[in-house]
Amino acid sequence: MKRLLTLLFCLCTFAGFAAEPTEGGEKEEAFNPGEMILHHIGDSHEWHWFSTDNNEFTSYLPIIAYRPGKGLSVFSSKHLIKGAEETENPAATAKTTEESEGPVYEGLRLHHEELVATDGSPVYDFSITKNIAALLGSSLLMLVLFRYIASNYAKNQGRAPKGIQSFFEPIIVFIRDEIAKKSIGPKYERYMPYLLTLFFFVWFNNLLGLTPGAANLTGNVNITFTLAIITLAVTLFSSNKNYWGHIFNTPGVPKLLLPIMIPVEVIGIFVKPFSLMVRLFANITAGHIVILSFISLIFIFRSPAVAPVSLAFGLFINVLELLVAILQAYIFTLLTAMYIGGAVEEHHHDEEHSLDLRTGHADSVIPSPTAH
Protein backbone atom coordinates (compact mmCIF):
# COMPACT_ATOMS: atom_id res chain seq x y z
CA MET A 1 0.00 0.00 0.00
CA LYS A 2 2.79 2.37 0.91
CA ARG A 3 4.60 1.68 -2.34
CA LEU A 4 1.43 2.40 -4.23
CA LEU A 5 1.07 5.70 -2.41
CA THR A 6 4.59 6.76 -3.27
CA LEU A 7 3.96 5.79 -6.86
CA LEU A 8 0.83 7.90 -6.90
CA PHE A 9 2.65 10.73 -5.29
CA CYS A 10 5.29 10.62 -8.00
CA LEU A 11 2.55 10.85 -10.57
CA CYS A 12 1.57 14.33 -9.54
CA THR A 13 3.86 16.38 -11.65
CA PHE A 14 4.79 19.94 -11.07
CA ALA A 15 4.06 21.14 -14.52
CA GLY A 16 5.18 24.65 -13.92
CA PHE A 17 3.45 27.26 -15.95
CA ALA A 18 1.07 26.70 -18.74
CA ALA A 19 -0.13 29.39 -20.99
CA GLU A 20 -3.27 31.09 -19.74
CA PRO A 21 -6.08 30.75 -22.16
CA THR A 22 -6.33 34.14 -23.78
CA GLU A 23 -9.83 35.42 -23.29
CA GLY A 24 -11.54 36.83 -26.34
CA GLY A 25 -10.71 40.54 -26.43
CA GLU A 26 -10.72 42.71 -23.31
CA LYS A 27 -14.17 41.56 -22.31
CA GLU A 28 -14.46 42.28 -18.61
CA GLU A 29 -15.62 39.24 -16.79
CA ALA A 30 -17.93 40.17 -13.93
CA PHE A 31 -16.30 39.33 -10.63
CA ASN A 32 -18.29 36.69 -8.83
CA PRO A 33 -17.13 36.57 -5.19
CA GLY A 34 -19.31 33.56 -4.32
CA GLU A 35 -17.82 31.47 -7.08
CA MET A 36 -14.30 32.58 -6.24
CA ILE A 37 -14.73 31.76 -2.55
CA LEU A 38 -16.31 28.38 -3.21
CA HIS A 39 -13.52 27.56 -5.61
CA HIS A 40 -10.94 28.46 -2.97
CA ILE A 41 -12.44 26.45 -0.16
CA GLY A 42 -13.38 23.53 -2.39
CA ASP A 43 -11.35 20.68 -3.74
CA SER A 44 -9.84 20.48 -7.21
CA HIS A 45 -8.00 18.07 -9.45
CA GLU A 46 -5.04 20.39 -9.93
CA TRP A 47 -3.03 22.40 -7.44
CA HIS A 48 -3.21 25.98 -8.54
CA TRP A 49 -0.45 27.88 -6.70
CA PHE A 50 -0.81 31.37 -8.15
CA SER A 51 -1.13 33.15 -11.47
CA THR A 52 0.68 36.03 -12.97
CA ASP A 53 -0.66 38.12 -15.84
CA ASN A 54 0.27 35.59 -18.48
CA ASN A 55 1.04 32.39 -16.67
CA GLU A 56 -0.55 30.09 -14.20
CA PHE A 57 1.58 28.12 -11.83
CA THR A 58 -0.22 24.87 -11.38
CA SER A 59 0.67 21.31 -10.34
CA TYR A 60 -1.36 18.71 -12.19
CA LEU A 61 -2.37 15.90 -9.89
CA PRO A 62 -3.05 12.31 -10.89
CA ILE A 63 -6.55 11.28 -11.84
CA ILE A 64 -7.55 7.84 -10.70
CA ALA A 65 -10.98 6.79 -11.88
CA TYR A 66 -12.71 3.48 -11.59
CA ARG A 67 -15.55 2.65 -13.91
CA PRO A 68 -17.38 -0.64 -13.57
CA GLY A 69 -16.59 -2.68 -16.64
CA LYS A 70 -13.84 -0.43 -17.90
CA GLY A 71 -11.53 -0.78 -14.89
CA LEU A 72 -9.06 1.68 -13.53
CA SER A 73 -7.76 4.63 -15.51
CA VAL A 74 -4.80 6.58 -14.18
CA PHE A 75 -3.49 9.70 -15.89
CA SER A 76 -2.44 13.25 -15.11
CA SER A 77 -5.17 15.83 -14.68
CA LYS A 78 -3.29 17.87 -17.24
CA HIS A 79 -5.36 16.10 -19.87
CA LEU A 80 -8.61 17.34 -18.40
CA ILE A 81 -7.81 20.97 -17.68
CA LYS A 82 -8.86 23.47 -20.28
CA GLY A 83 -5.89 25.15 -21.86
CA ALA A 84 -3.25 23.05 -20.19
CA GLU A 85 -2.81 20.76 -23.14
CA GLU A 86 -3.44 22.93 -26.10
CA THR A 87 0.13 23.09 -27.33
CA GLU A 88 1.15 19.55 -26.46
CA ASN A 89 -1.73 17.38 -27.46
CA PRO A 90 -4.01 18.90 -30.02
CA ALA A 91 -5.79 15.57 -30.45
CA ALA A 92 -7.16 15.74 -26.93
CA THR A 93 -8.50 19.23 -27.29
CA ALA A 94 -10.03 18.31 -30.58
CA LYS A 95 -12.41 16.08 -28.69
CA THR A 96 -13.80 19.03 -26.75
CA THR A 97 -17.50 18.96 -27.27
CA GLU A 98 -18.60 22.20 -25.74
CA GLU A 99 -16.72 25.38 -25.03
CA SER A 100 -17.83 25.46 -21.38
CA GLU A 101 -16.78 21.89 -20.67
CA GLY A 102 -13.21 20.74 -20.20
CA PRO A 103 -11.31 18.47 -22.54
CA VAL A 104 -12.17 14.81 -22.69
CA TYR A 105 -9.56 12.14 -22.03
CA GLU A 106 -10.17 8.39 -21.94
CA GLY A 107 -13.88 9.11 -22.01
CA LEU A 108 -13.73 11.29 -18.91
CA ARG A 109 -14.07 14.99 -18.37
CA LEU A 110 -14.38 17.43 -15.50
CA HIS A 111 -17.72 19.04 -14.90
CA HIS A 112 -17.46 21.64 -12.11
CA GLU A 113 -14.53 19.80 -10.59
CA GLU A 114 -16.47 16.57 -10.78
CA LEU A 115 -15.24 13.69 -12.86
CA VAL A 116 -17.95 12.46 -15.23
CA ALA A 117 -17.97 9.95 -18.04
CA THR A 118 -18.96 11.24 -21.45
CA ASP A 119 -21.29 8.32 -21.93
CA GLY A 120 -23.05 8.95 -18.60
CA SER A 121 -21.90 5.73 -16.92
CA PRO A 122 -21.02 5.94 -13.21
CA VAL A 123 -17.46 6.97 -12.34
CA TYR A 124 -15.82 6.38 -8.99
CA ASP A 125 -13.28 9.15 -8.55
CA PHE A 126 -10.28 8.11 -6.48
CA SER A 127 -8.09 10.89 -7.82
CA ILE A 128 -5.31 12.39 -5.79
CA THR A 129 -7.00 15.76 -5.58
CA LYS A 130 -5.53 18.89 -4.05
CA ASN A 131 -6.92 17.94 -0.64
CA ILE A 132 -5.50 14.46 -0.80
CA ALA A 133 -2.12 15.77 -1.90
CA ALA A 134 -2.22 18.16 1.07
CA LEU A 135 -3.31 15.26 3.26
CA LEU A 136 -0.33 13.22 2.11
CA GLY A 137 1.96 16.17 2.69
CA SER A 138 0.71 16.87 6.20
CA SER A 139 0.75 13.17 7.06
CA LEU A 140 4.33 12.95 5.92
CA LEU A 141 5.16 16.03 7.96
CA MET A 142 3.57 14.49 11.06
CA LEU A 143 5.35 11.19 10.57
CA VAL A 144 8.75 12.83 10.12
CA LEU A 145 8.25 15.34 12.93
CA PHE A 146 6.99 12.95 15.58
CA ARG A 147 9.39 10.22 14.59
CA TYR A 148 12.16 12.78 15.07
CA ILE A 149 10.75 13.82 18.46
CA ALA A 150 10.48 10.17 19.49
CA SER A 151 14.12 9.66 18.54
CA ASN A 152 14.99 12.68 20.69
CA TYR A 153 13.33 10.94 23.61
CA ALA A 154 15.45 7.89 22.99
CA LYS A 155 18.55 10.06 22.77
CA ASN A 156 18.16 12.11 25.96
CA GLN A 157 16.56 9.40 27.98
CA GLY A 158 15.63 10.51 31.47
CA ARG A 159 16.85 14.04 30.85
CA ALA A 160 15.09 17.33 30.24
CA PRO A 161 13.56 17.77 26.77
CA LYS A 162 15.49 19.77 24.23
CA GLY A 163 14.59 21.90 21.23
CA ILE A 164 11.44 20.97 19.33
CA GLN A 165 10.86 18.15 21.79
CA SER A 166 10.32 20.66 24.57
CA PHE A 167 7.77 22.53 22.44
CA PHE A 168 5.61 19.48 21.86
CA GLU A 169 6.05 17.82 25.23
CA PRO A 170 3.72 20.15 27.17
CA ILE A 171 1.06 19.66 24.48
CA ILE A 172 1.37 15.87 24.62
CA VAL A 173 1.31 15.95 28.42
CA PHE A 174 -1.70 18.27 28.33
CA ILE A 175 -3.60 15.88 26.08
CA ARG A 176 -2.68 12.99 28.33
CA ASP A 177 -3.40 14.63 31.68
CA GLU A 178 -6.15 17.13 30.94
CA ILE A 179 -8.02 15.42 28.12
CA ALA A 180 -7.45 11.67 28.27
CA LYS A 181 -7.05 11.06 32.00
CA LYS A 182 -9.89 13.35 33.02
CA SER A 183 -12.38 12.32 30.34
CA ILE A 184 -11.66 8.61 29.92
CA GLY A 185 -10.38 7.60 33.33
CA PRO A 186 -8.11 4.70 34.19
CA LYS A 187 -8.36 3.10 30.72
CA TYR A 188 -7.03 6.22 29.00
CA GLU A 189 -3.77 4.68 27.84
CA ARG A 190 -5.34 2.61 25.06
CA TYR A 191 -6.80 5.70 23.42
CA MET A 192 -3.78 7.98 23.72
CA PRO A 193 -2.40 7.23 20.21
CA TYR A 194 -5.74 8.03 18.60
CA LEU A 195 -6.29 11.22 20.61
CA LEU A 196 -2.75 12.47 19.93
CA THR A 197 -2.95 11.69 16.23
CA LEU A 198 -6.38 13.30 16.03
CA PHE A 199 -5.29 16.46 17.84
CA PHE A 200 -2.15 17.01 15.79
CA PHE A 201 -3.87 16.04 12.56
CA VAL A 202 -6.62 18.60 13.06
CA TRP A 203 -4.30 21.28 14.38
CA PHE A 204 -1.64 20.89 11.69
CA ASN A 205 -4.14 20.77 8.87
CA ASN A 206 -6.02 23.77 10.28
CA LEU A 207 -2.78 25.73 10.27
CA LEU A 208 -1.68 24.44 6.87
CA GLY A 209 -5.10 25.37 5.52
CA LEU A 210 -4.41 28.96 6.50
CA THR A 211 -1.22 29.18 4.49
CA PRO A 212 -1.65 30.80 1.07
CA GLY A 213 -2.00 28.36 -1.78
CA ALA A 214 -2.64 25.41 0.48
CA ALA A 215 -5.67 23.16 0.49
CA ASN A 216 -8.58 23.68 2.85
CA LEU A 217 -8.46 20.17 4.26
CA THR A 218 -10.19 20.41 7.64
CA GLY A 219 -12.80 22.70 6.09
CA ASN A 220 -13.84 19.84 3.87
CA VAL A 221 -16.87 17.96 5.09
CA ASN A 222 -15.59 14.64 3.77
CA ILE A 223 -12.48 14.85 5.92
CA THR A 224 -14.37 15.80 9.07
CA PHE A 225 -16.95 13.13 8.26
CA THR A 226 -14.24 10.49 8.15
CA LEU A 227 -12.73 11.68 11.43
CA ALA A 228 -16.18 11.63 13.05
CA ILE A 229 -16.83 8.12 11.69
CA ILE A 230 -13.55 6.89 13.17
CA THR A 231 -14.48 8.45 16.52
CA LEU A 232 -17.89 6.77 16.33
CA ALA A 233 -16.26 3.45 15.50
CA VAL A 234 -13.78 3.76 18.37
CA THR A 235 -16.61 4.69 20.74
CA LEU A 236 -18.81 1.77 19.66
CA PHE A 237 -16.01 -0.78 19.66
CA SER A 238 -14.90 0.19 23.15
CA SER A 239 -18.42 0.47 24.59
CA ASN A 240 -19.33 -1.78 27.48
CA LYS A 241 -22.55 -3.12 28.96
CA ASN A 242 -22.93 -0.04 31.11
CA TYR A 243 -23.00 2.22 28.04
CA TRP A 244 -25.73 0.25 26.32
CA GLY A 245 -27.57 0.00 29.60
CA HIS A 246 -27.73 3.75 29.70
CA ILE A 247 -29.16 3.83 26.18
CA PHE A 248 -31.75 1.06 26.33
CA ASN A 249 -32.59 1.17 30.01
CA THR A 250 -31.65 4.59 31.26
CA PRO A 251 -31.43 4.40 35.04
CA GLY A 252 -33.81 6.62 36.96
CA VAL A 253 -36.30 6.97 34.10
CA PRO A 254 -39.84 5.55 34.48
CA LYS A 255 -40.59 2.58 32.23
CA LEU A 256 -43.37 4.51 30.52
CA LEU A 257 -40.92 7.04 29.16
CA LEU A 258 -38.65 4.41 27.62
CA PRO A 259 -40.37 4.43 24.17
CA ILE A 260 -39.36 8.10 23.97
CA MET A 261 -36.01 7.79 25.68
CA ILE A 262 -34.65 4.91 23.60
CA PRO A 263 -35.00 6.63 20.21
CA VAL A 264 -33.58 9.84 21.71
CA GLU A 265 -30.56 8.00 23.09
CA VAL A 266 -30.04 6.03 19.86
CA ILE A 267 -30.16 9.24 17.84
CA GLY A 268 -27.73 10.66 20.41
CA ILE A 269 -25.14 8.05 19.42
CA PHE A 270 -25.07 9.43 15.90
CA VAL A 271 -25.66 13.08 16.73
CA LYS A 272 -22.47 13.24 18.76
CA PRO A 273 -20.09 12.42 15.87
CA PHE A 274 -22.32 14.41 13.52
CA SER A 275 -21.82 17.49 15.69
CA LEU A 276 -18.08 16.84 15.62
CA MET A 277 -18.15 16.71 11.84
CA VAL A 278 -20.21 19.87 11.41
CA ARG A 279 -18.40 21.88 14.10
CA LEU A 280 -14.94 21.48 12.62
CA PHE A 281 -16.10 21.82 9.02
CA ALA A 282 -18.21 24.90 9.72
CA ASN A 283 -15.64 26.66 11.85
CA ILE A 284 -12.82 26.29 9.40
CA THR A 285 -14.93 26.94 6.31
CA ALA A 286 -16.50 30.00 7.92
CA GLY A 287 -13.10 31.42 8.77
CA HIS A 288 -11.90 30.97 5.21
CA ILE A 289 -15.08 32.46 3.79
CA VAL A 290 -14.83 35.53 6.05
CA ILE A 291 -11.20 36.19 5.10
CA LEU A 292 -11.93 35.72 1.40
CA SER A 293 -15.01 37.95 1.67
CA PHE A 294 -12.97 40.77 3.12
CA ILE A 295 -10.45 40.42 0.32
CA SER A 296 -13.30 40.27 -2.24
CA LEU A 297 -14.55 43.65 -1.02
CA ILE A 298 -11.60 45.26 -2.80
CA PHE A 299 -12.74 43.78 -6.10
CA ILE A 300 -16.42 44.38 -5.50
CA PHE A 301 -15.87 48.08 -4.84
CA ARG A 302 -13.15 48.22 -7.49
CA SER A 303 -11.25 50.64 -5.34
CA PRO A 304 -7.82 50.39 -3.72
CA ALA A 305 -9.14 52.63 -0.93
CA VAL A 306 -11.01 49.65 0.50
CA ALA A 307 -7.79 47.65 0.66
CA PRO A 308 -6.52 48.90 4.06
CA VAL A 309 -9.85 48.15 5.71
CA SER A 310 -10.09 44.77 4.00
CA LEU A 311 -6.54 43.87 4.91
CA ALA A 312 -6.96 44.99 8.51
CA PHE A 313 -10.10 42.91 8.94
CA GLY A 314 -8.59 40.05 6.98
CA LEU A 315 -5.51 40.08 9.19
CA PHE A 316 -7.64 40.20 12.30
CA ILE A 317 -9.69 37.21 11.18
CA ASN A 318 -6.53 35.40 10.12
CA VAL A 319 -5.00 35.81 13.58
CA LEU A 320 -8.31 34.73 15.08
CA GLU A 321 -8.17 31.68 12.83
CA LEU A 322 -4.80 30.76 14.33
CA LEU A 323 -6.55 30.58 17.68
CA VAL A 324 -9.51 28.74 16.19
CA ALA A 325 -7.10 26.23 14.63
CA ILE A 326 -5.83 24.99 17.98
CA LEU A 327 -9.16 25.53 19.73
CA GLN A 328 -11.03 23.33 17.26
CA ALA A 329 -8.32 20.67 17.50
CA TYR A 330 -8.68 20.78 21.28
CA ILE A 331 -12.49 20.65 21.16
CA PHE A 332 -12.53 17.78 18.67
CA THR A 333 -10.07 15.80 20.78
CA LEU A 334 -11.77 16.63 24.08
CA LEU A 335 -15.22 15.66 22.83
CA THR A 336 -13.87 12.46 21.29
CA ALA A 337 -12.26 11.64 24.65
CA MET A 338 -15.54 12.37 26.43
CA TYR A 339 -17.53 10.15 24.08
CA ILE A 340 -15.01 7.35 24.57
CA GLY A 341 -15.07 8.03 28.30
CA GLY A 342 -18.84 7.62 28.30
CA ALA A 343 -18.50 4.32 26.47
CA VAL A 344 -15.91 2.76 28.78
CA GLU A 345 -17.33 4.04 32.06
CA GLU A 346 -17.90 1.32 34.64
CA HIS A 347 -20.83 1.31 37.10
CA HIS A 348 -20.77 5.04 37.44
CA HIS A 349 -23.71 5.31 39.80
CA ASP A 350 -22.74 2.50 42.15
CA GLU A 351 -19.39 4.11 42.67
CA GLU A 352 -20.99 7.45 43.26
CA HIS A 353 -23.34 6.01 45.85
CA SER A 354 -20.65 4.24 47.80
CA LEU A 355 -18.49 7.31 47.64
CA ASP A 356 -21.29 9.49 48.89
CA LEU A 357 -22.06 7.09 51.71
CA ARG A 358 -18.47 7.18 52.74
CA THR A 359 -18.12 10.92 52.64
CA GLY A 360 -21.61 11.45 54.00
CA HIS A 361 -22.93 13.73 51.27
CA ALA A 362 -26.50 12.55 51.09
CA ASP A 363 -27.72 15.35 48.82
CA SER A 364 -25.74 14.25 45.75
CA VAL A 365 -27.04 10.69 45.72
CA ILE A 366 -29.88 11.61 43.33
CA PRO A 367 -29.00 9.84 40.06
CA SER A 368 -28.67 12.05 37.02
CA PRO A 369 -31.39 11.25 34.44
CA THR A 370 -28.98 10.77 31.53
CA ALA A 371 -25.31 10.09 31.37
CA HIS A 372 -24.53 13.09 29.19
Add this chain to the structure above:
Amino acid sequence: MEIVTPKLGLIFWQLVIFLLVLFLLAKFAWKPILVALRDREDSIDNALRMAEQAKLEMQNLKAGNEKLLADARHERDQMLKEGQNIANQLVEKAKTDATEEANRIAQQARESIQQEKNQALAEVRNTAAQLSVDIAERLLRRELADPAAQQKLVDEYLKDVKLN
Protein backbone atom coordinates in the same frame (compact mmCIF):
# COMPACT_ATOMS: atom_id res chain seq x y z
CA MET B 1 -24.06 22.95 -1.98
CA GLU B 2 -20.94 21.70 -3.66
CA ILE B 3 -18.98 21.99 -0.42
CA VAL B 4 -21.23 19.58 1.46
CA THR B 5 -21.62 16.89 -1.19
CA PRO B 6 -19.90 13.70 -0.08
CA LYS B 7 -17.01 12.61 -2.27
CA LEU B 8 -16.18 8.94 -2.15
CA GLY B 9 -12.56 9.41 -3.20
CA LEU B 10 -11.80 11.90 -0.45
CA ILE B 11 -13.40 9.76 2.22
CA PHE B 12 -11.58 6.68 0.95
CA TRP B 13 -8.15 8.30 0.87
CA GLN B 14 -8.68 10.11 4.16
CA LEU B 15 -9.66 6.84 5.82
CA VAL B 16 -6.69 4.97 4.38
CA ILE B 17 -4.12 7.68 5.00
CA PHE B 18 -5.39 8.65 8.44
CA LEU B 19 -5.46 5.06 9.66
CA LEU B 20 -2.00 4.50 8.20
CA VAL B 21 -0.67 7.63 9.90
CA LEU B 22 -2.39 6.60 13.12
CA PHE B 23 -0.82 3.15 12.97
CA LEU B 24 2.66 4.41 12.11
CA LEU B 25 2.61 7.21 14.66
CA ALA B 26 1.22 4.94 17.36
CA LYS B 27 3.95 2.40 16.72
CA PHE B 28 6.95 4.59 16.02
CA ALA B 29 6.20 7.89 17.75
CA TRP B 30 3.52 7.88 20.43
CA LYS B 31 4.56 4.66 22.08
CA PRO B 32 8.22 5.64 22.62
CA ILE B 33 7.25 9.19 23.57
CA LEU B 34 4.63 8.15 26.12
CA VAL B 35 6.84 5.43 27.54
CA ALA B 36 9.74 7.88 27.84
CA LEU B 37 7.51 10.46 29.50
CA ARG B 38 6.20 7.93 31.99
CA ASP B 39 9.68 6.62 32.72
CA ARG B 40 10.96 10.10 33.34
CA GLU B 41 8.05 10.95 35.60
CA ASP B 42 8.61 7.73 37.53
CA SER B 43 12.30 8.44 37.89
CA ILE B 44 11.63 11.99 39.09
CA ASP B 45 9.07 10.64 41.52
CA ASN B 46 11.54 8.07 42.79
CA ALA B 47 14.28 10.65 43.11
CA LEU B 48 12.03 12.92 45.13
CA ARG B 49 10.95 10.09 47.36
CA MET B 50 14.55 9.03 47.89
CA ALA B 51 15.55 12.58 48.71
CA GLU B 52 12.77 12.71 51.28
CA GLN B 53 13.98 9.45 52.75
CA ALA B 54 17.55 10.67 52.83
CA LYS B 55 16.41 13.81 54.61
CA LEU B 56 14.61 11.71 57.20
CA GLU B 57 17.65 9.51 57.68
CA MET B 58 19.83 12.55 58.00
CA GLN B 59 17.53 13.89 60.67
CA ASN B 60 17.68 10.60 62.52
CA LEU B 61 21.43 10.59 62.22
CA LYS B 62 21.63 14.14 63.50
CA ALA B 63 19.37 13.32 66.42
CA GLY B 64 21.56 10.29 67.19
CA ASN B 65 24.66 12.41 67.04
CA GLU B 66 23.18 14.95 69.36
CA LYS B 67 22.19 12.24 71.82
CA LEU B 68 25.70 10.83 71.65
CA LEU B 69 27.16 14.26 72.23
CA ALA B 70 24.87 14.89 75.20
CA ASP B 71 25.81 11.51 76.64
CA ALA B 72 29.48 12.28 76.24
CA ARG B 73 29.06 15.66 77.87
CA HIS B 74 27.17 14.10 80.76
CA GLU B 75 29.87 11.48 81.21
CA ARG B 76 32.56 14.12 81.15
CA ASP B 77 30.73 16.11 83.83
CA GLN B 78 30.38 13.02 85.94
CA MET B 79 34.04 12.17 85.55
CA LEU B 80 35.02 15.69 86.52
CA LYS B 81 32.81 15.54 89.58
CA GLU B 82 34.22 12.20 90.58
CA GLY B 83 37.75 13.50 90.14
CA GLN B 84 36.99 16.47 92.31
CA ASN B 85 35.51 14.22 94.96
CA ILE B 86 38.52 11.98 94.93
CA ALA B 87 40.86 14.97 95.14
CA ASN B 88 38.88 16.37 98.04
CA GLN B 89 38.98 13.06 99.78
CA LEU B 90 42.71 12.83 99.24
CA VAL B 91 43.29 16.30 100.66
CA GLU B 92 41.04 15.54 103.60
CA LYS B 93 42.85 12.31 104.29
CA ALA B 94 46.22 13.99 104.01
CA LYS B 95 45.06 16.65 106.41
CA THR B 96 43.86 14.16 109.01
CA ASP B 97 47.00 12.12 108.55
CA ALA B 98 49.16 15.18 109.07
CA THR B 99 47.23 16.21 112.17
CA GLU B 100 47.54 12.76 113.59
CA GLU B 101 51.25 12.70 112.90
CA ALA B 102 51.71 16.11 114.44
CA ASN B 103 49.75 15.06 117.49
CA ARG B 104 51.78 11.92 117.75
CA ILE B 105 55.05 13.85 117.49
CA ALA B 106 53.85 16.34 120.08
CA GLN B 107 52.84 13.53 122.37
CA GLN B 108 56.21 11.91 121.96
CA ALA B 109 57.96 15.18 122.69
CA ARG B 110 55.84 15.72 125.73
CA GLU B 111 56.58 12.27 126.95
CA SER B 112 60.31 12.67 126.48
CA ILE B 113 60.24 16.05 128.21
CA GLN B 114 58.48 14.48 131.15
CA GLN B 115 61.07 11.75 131.27
CA GLU B 116 63.93 14.21 131.14
CA LYS B 117 62.26 16.26 133.82
CA ASN B 118 61.81 13.25 136.03
CA GLN B 119 65.40 12.26 135.45
CA ALA B 120 66.61 15.77 136.26
CA LEU B 121 64.51 15.89 139.39
CA ALA B 122 65.86 12.56 140.50
CA GLU B 123 69.36 13.80 139.89
CA VAL B 124 68.70 16.97 141.89
CA ARG B 125 67.25 14.93 144.64
CA ASN B 126 70.30 12.71 144.69
CA THR B 127 72.70 15.67 144.63
CA ALA B 128 70.81 17.37 147.44
CA ALA B 129 70.94 14.23 149.46
CA GLN B 130 74.64 13.87 148.80
CA LEU B 131 75.24 17.43 149.78
CA SER B 132 73.25 17.06 152.94
CA VAL B 133 75.15 13.99 153.81
CA ASP B 134 78.43 15.77 153.05
CA ILE B 135 77.51 18.73 155.18
CA ALA B 136 76.34 16.60 157.89
CA GLU B 137 79.54 14.64 157.79
CA ARG B 138 81.67 17.79 157.97
CA LEU B 139 79.61 19.19 160.75
CA LEU B 140 79.96 16.15 162.67
CA ARG B 141 83.64 16.22 162.19
CA ARG B 142 84.00 19.93 163.37
CA GLU B 143 81.75 19.59 166.32
CA LEU B 144 84.28 17.46 167.73
CA ALA B 145 86.82 20.40 167.86
CA ASP B 146 85.11 23.61 168.63
CA PRO B 147 81.48 24.34 169.00
CA ALA B 148 81.87 28.06 168.11
CA ALA B 149 83.87 27.21 165.10
CA GLN B 150 81.38 24.50 164.33
CA GLN B 151 78.57 27.04 164.26
CA LYS B 152 80.61 29.27 162.08
CA LEU B 153 81.31 26.40 159.70
CA VAL B 154 77.70 25.45 159.49
CA ASP B 155 76.87 28.99 158.57
CA GLU B 156 79.55 28.98 156.00
CA TYR B 157 78.35 25.78 154.48
CA LEU B 158 74.85 26.98 154.47
CA LYS B 159 75.98 30.04 152.63
CA ASP B 160 77.67 27.78 150.14
CA VAL B 161 74.52 25.79 149.78
CA LYS B 162 72.51 28.93 149.14
CA LEU B 163 75.00 29.88 146.57
CA ASN B 164 74.53 26.64 144.89
